[in-house]
Amino acid sequence: MTTATLFNYSYRAQDGGGKLQPPPANLRRIVIVGGGSAGWMTALTFARAFIERGVEITVLESPTVPTIGVGEGSTPWLRGFFDSLGIEEAQWMPACHATYKCGITFDGWSTRPGFERYFHPFASMLDNLTMTQFVHNVEARINGADVHAHPDRFFIAARLAAGRRAPKAPESFPFDIWHGYHFDATLLGQFLQRKALERGVRYQSCHVTHATLDAQGGIASVDTREGERITADLYVDCTGFAGLLIDKALRTPFVSFANNLFNDAAVALPSPIGESIPSETVSTALKHGWAWKIPLTNRYGNGYVYSTQFCSPEAAETELRQRLGLLDADTSARHLKMRIGRVTRHWNKNCLAVGLSQGFIEPLEATALLFIQQTAAVFVDFLEAGDLGEAAHDRFNQQVNEHFEGVRDYIVTHYKTNSRTDTDYWRANAANRNLSDDLKRLYSAWMEGKSIAPGVRQQVIGKAYPVFSWYSIMAGMGIFPEPHSLRAPTRKEACYNMAEIDNLLERSLVNYPDHRDALARIPPRRTDDSLQIYLW
Ligand SMILES: Cc1cc2nc3c(=O)[nH]c(=O)nc-3n(C[C@H](O)[C@H](O)[C@H](O)COP(=O)(O)OP(=O)(O)OC[C@H]3O[C@@H](n4cnc5c(N)ncnc54)[C@H](O)[C@@H]3O)c2cc1C
Numbered sequence: 142m143t144t145a146t147l148f149n150y151s152y153r154a155q156d157g158g159g160k161l162q163p164p165p166a167n168l169r170r171i172v173i174v175g176g177g178s179a180g181w182m183t184a185l186t187f188a189r190a191f192i193e194r195g196v197e198i199t200v201l202e203s204p205t206v207p208t209i210g211v212g213e214g215s216t217p218w219l220r221g222f223f224d225s226l227g228i229e230e231a232q233w234m235p236a237c238h239a240t241y242k243c244g245i246t247f248d249g250w251s252t253r254p255g256f257e258r259y260f261h262p263f264a265s266m267l268d269n270l271t272m273t274q275f276v277h278n279v280e281a282r283i284n285g286a287d288v289h290a291h292p293d294r295f296f297i298a299a300r301l302a303a304g305r306r307a308p309k310a311p312e313s314f315p316f317d318i319w320h321g322y323h324f325d326a327t328l329l330g331q332f333l334q335r336k337a338l339e340r341g342v343r344y345q346s347c348h349v350t351h352a353t354l355d356a357q358g359g360i361a362s363v364d365t366r367e368g369e370r371i372t373a374d375l376y377v378d379c380t381g382f383a384g385l386l387i388d389k390a391l392r393t394p395f396v397s398f399a400n401n402l403f404n405d406a407a408v409a410l411p412s413p414i415g416e417s418i419p420s421e422t423v424s425t426a427l428k429h430g431w432a433w434k435i436p437l438t439n440r441y442g443n444g445y446v447y448s449t450q451f452c453s454p455e456a457a458e459t460e461l462r463q464r465l466g467l468l469d470a471d472t473s474a475r476h477l478k479m480r481i482g483r484v485t486r487h488w489n490k491n492c493l494a495v496g497l498s499q500g501f502i503e504p505l506e507a508t509a510l511l512f513i514q515q516t517a518a519v520f521v522d523f524l525e526a527g528d529l530g531e532a533a534h535d536r537f538n539q540q541v542n543e544h545f546e547g548v549r550d551y552i553v554t555h556y557k558t559n560s561r562t563d564t565d566y567w568r569a570n571a572a573n574r575n576l577s578d579d580l581k582r583l584y585s586a587w588m589e590g591k592s593i594a595p596g597v598r599q600q601v602i603g604k605a606y607p608v609f610s611w612y613s614i615m616a617g618m619g620i621f622p623e624p625h626s627l628r629a630p631t632r633k634e635a636c637y638n639m640a641e642i643d644n645l646l647e648r649s650l651v652n653y654p655d656h657r658d659a660l661a662r663i664p665p666r667r668t669d670d671s672l673q674i675y676l677w
């Protein structure tokens with residue numbers, strides 16, 4: 142069994158018992174090029190570690206290149222990001238029209254009877270009481286026993302989302318939920334910028350045109366359209382898909398994931414939201430991709446992520462508008478192209494790439510901000526350890542690459558296990574044979590009726606998603622023997638009583654408030670020092 146401890150950090154600008162440590166070797170000046178979410182999250186993470194130790198951190202942002210302006214859902218790790226900075230939900234959430242997220246409903250990805258819809262829950266301490274039963278039933282069902290194995294009935298988060306409740310129990314109810322958030326991406330960027338400036342980060346509005354390389358092939362300086370030459374000890378590329386430093390200047394090779402993730406474009410549109418506010422993202426399979434529906438306090442964010450191999454931007458926009466009842470509305474849509482994959486070296490010479498410049502896996506599980514957060518935080522750990530040689534670069538890059546590959550494999554599983562036959566797009570996804578060895582092993586174990594837990598724990602895929610997420614996706618998509626071939630369970634297989642699980646979770650549910658009410662009175666952070674989450 143694996144547990145994760147979620148720490149509620151108390152904010153301190155730097156550690157060291159009040160005595161300031163010197164900054165890491167040779168690090169006096171950091172220049173971050175790009176002022177999107179990646180630029181400001183990185184600036185805040187670096188500011189916490191280094192600013193009081195005399196390191197100057199400057200964000201350069203082009204006055205003419207806009208931020209991407211999408212990216213409105215998070216994983217639960219974003220909570221740790223704000224906690225580590227000492228920023229309360231009551232402060233940032235209203236400023237960003239933010240809502241709570243208990244997980245994601247996947248609708249229409251599977252056509253298998255009883256499995257047309259399922260919920261990928263965020264973990265909760267209550268799962269400690271129902272996870273064993275879930276995994277037991279799933280393993281019995283893959284071996285042909287007719288027991289209940291759809292994930293939704295086993296998880297409190299699924300019930301919270303179904304009831305539009307917030308994952309915020311009072312402190313007297315000692316079961317915390319590892320929730321994520323939805324937010325307005327532009328407002329989040331502005332909030333992070335304000336915080337970073339308050340904490341001493343400098344800002345310069347200028348368009349970087351060129352980077353000059355030094356004799357070792359690292360970056361010597363960057364030139365701006367405004368006529369300035371700027372130098373630093375470390376350059377951070379947060380220029381989004383432009384990849385101005387990591388790609389254009391350093392020519393870092395890029396590994397495309399296009400042969401197993403076909404989507405390369407998106408169209409986004411807002412729509413009105415009513416009185417009641419859901420606490421989940423809904424991801425609905427459409428003809429050539431999927432649509433997100435993200436609730437904010439003032440609107441829904443919607444988008445259609447699709448593949449241009451199968452569908453034109455005009456057809457995608459029409460399909461999305463039809464779905465939202467906005468065919469004749471004058472709400473304008475935003476069309477975006479996506480480059481799916483990752484660079485080989487996120488830390489290359491004296492340049493670190495963070496955000497879309499380092500790579501992107503399509504937004505199905507809303508993981509991009511997590512990559513930003515982890516890349517910046519792990520990089521700080523490497524700097525603090527003082528080991529900046531080639532071997533450290535390699536270890537760092539391997540760690541980030543494995544995270545990318547683990548997440549990619551989880552996203553690929555959504556497509557590979559689909560059972561739709563309505564379009565070439567879905568048939569091509571199901572027929573896709575470009576699978577990692579980890580995934581092949583996982584699917585084989587599942588089809589042979591074995592536990593997948595040991596394999597997930599040992600392999601790269603387990604570094605991105607815990608065992609229960611793998612059981613949830615495979616069970617939620619209904620990857621089980623055909624219903625007509627199921628047999629009566631043995632007494633051991635049928636040892637858990639679903640009515641007891643329903644009873645336990647329904648009794649717990651009353652401790653969680655209505656989502657809209659909770660947003661109107663956001664409570665302060667819980668005081669627990671650490672919250673144990675059971676990940677299997
Ligand atoms: C369709 C879609 C949906 C998404 N959904 C999610 C989601 O639900 N959850 C999630 O976590 N992520 C999501 N993402 C990803 C998320 O939007 C990004 O990871 C996040 O916004 C960070 O972007 P960024 O800062 O790297 O780049 P950008 O926002 O593009 O910012 C780039 C910055 O670089 C600056 N810049 C560019 N060129 C220059 C130059 N020459 N000189 C100076 N400055 C320059 C720009 O001015 C801008 O400030 C989604 C992405 C897409 C495409």
